[in-house]
Amino acid sequence: MIWSDTRLANNGLSLHLQRLRCRVNFQGLRFTPRIEALGAKLVQILQQRGPFVALHLRYEMDMLAFSGCTHGCTEKEAEELRKMRYAYPWWKEKEIVSEERRVQGRCPLTPEEAVLVLKALGFQKDTQIYIAAGDIYGGERRLALLKESFPRIVKKEMLLDPKELQQFQNHSSQMAALDFIVSVASDNFIPTYYGNMAKVVEGHRRYLGFKKTILLNQKRLVEVLDLHKNKTLSWDQFAVSVKEAHEGRRMGEPTHRKVISDKPKEEDYFYANPHECIGEGPSTLTD
Numbered sequence: 001m002i003w004s005d006t007r008l009a010n011n012g013l014s015l016h017l018q019r020l021r022c023r024v025n026f027q028g029l030r031f032t033p034r035i036e037a038l039g040a041k042l043v044q045i046l047q048q049r050g051p052f053v054a055l056h057l058r059y060e061m062d063m064l065a066f067s068g069c070t071h072g073c074t075e076k077e078a079e080e081l082r083k084m085r086y087a088y089p090w091w092k093e094k095e096i097v098s099e100e101r102r103v104q105g106r107c108p109l110t111p112e113e114a115v116l117v118l119k120a121l122g123f124q125k126d127t128q129i130y131i132a133a134g135d136i137y138g139g140e141r142r143l144a145l146l147k148e149s150f151p152r153i154v155k156k157e158m159l160l161d162p163k164e165l166q167q168f169q170n171h172s173s174q175m176a177a178l179d180f181i182v183s184v185a186s187d188n189f190i191p192t193y194y195g196n197m198a199k200v201v202e203g204h205r206r207y208l209g210f211k212k213t214i215l216l217n218q219k220r221l222v223e224v225l226d227l228h229k230n231k232t233l234s235w236d237q238f239a240v241s242v243k244e245a246h247e248g249r250r251m252g253e254p255t256h257r258k259v260i261s262d263k264p265k266e267e268d269y270f271y272a273n274p275h276e277c278i279g280e281g282p283s284t285l286t287d
Helices: 015-028 033-048 061-067 075-087 098-103 111-120 140-149 162-166 172-185 196-207 218-229 235-244
Strands: 052-056 128-131 188-191
Touching: 015 196, 033 162, 033 172, 052 111, 052 172, 052 196, 061 075, 098 218, 111 140, 111 218, 111 235, 172 196, 188 196, 218 235
Parallel strands: 052 128, 052 188
Antiparallel strands: none
16 A cells, blocks of 8 residues: 555646546555465454454554654663664664654554553453564563453454464564554554554544544654553543544544645555545445
């Protein structure tokens, strides 16, 4: 989907051409039959268990190393991530101050922070949560609080026979494709980092009728999380602040795509908000 989007061609195109891009993005492009089939099976299993949230927990080793975000890591882990960043020459940015990046809202939430945010947003202990992610950095230790707070947490590895996943095991993009299918079908989609995967899922869900996507306000969350942690903000005050920070657009409500002609890097991506196509429906996109 990303190939069809370039900020230079985001705006000023005819409605006919924009709709063509939607036909390609959301109707024409398909995964291979085996990925589609296994993804559909995952969705069926989850839906049989009731409504579910897809939590894109982007707390994976490569993400943390690339972004330089080490909040919540031990000194040993932070050094391991730094070494990984230096080991890849195409990752151009090397010296990164983690806390500076975090207060700028450019880091994924830690699993522990995600727990607090989910609770503040009103999700109950019996909520079924699908973890759409690869291996979480720090393993079970970092997932312990999440599992304690939301016992109905599942991952694809828990729902499928190992033999079914074996063919995809060494192909991270194919494993991510399964998570994509589940995320698009979920009752709620919550990415803890607004990267390419989050943007593509958001756009697809908008196109399918504004299925609820909660886009976290990372910068504001860091502020209130720290205030709550140092006991400056009570739980009730924290919960109110989190809810207020995620009203309107951040809950996936319909909105015009933001266009900033002189700052194209700051405007909305077409594939995240295909505004021109929404409301038309697949049946009217064949002209």
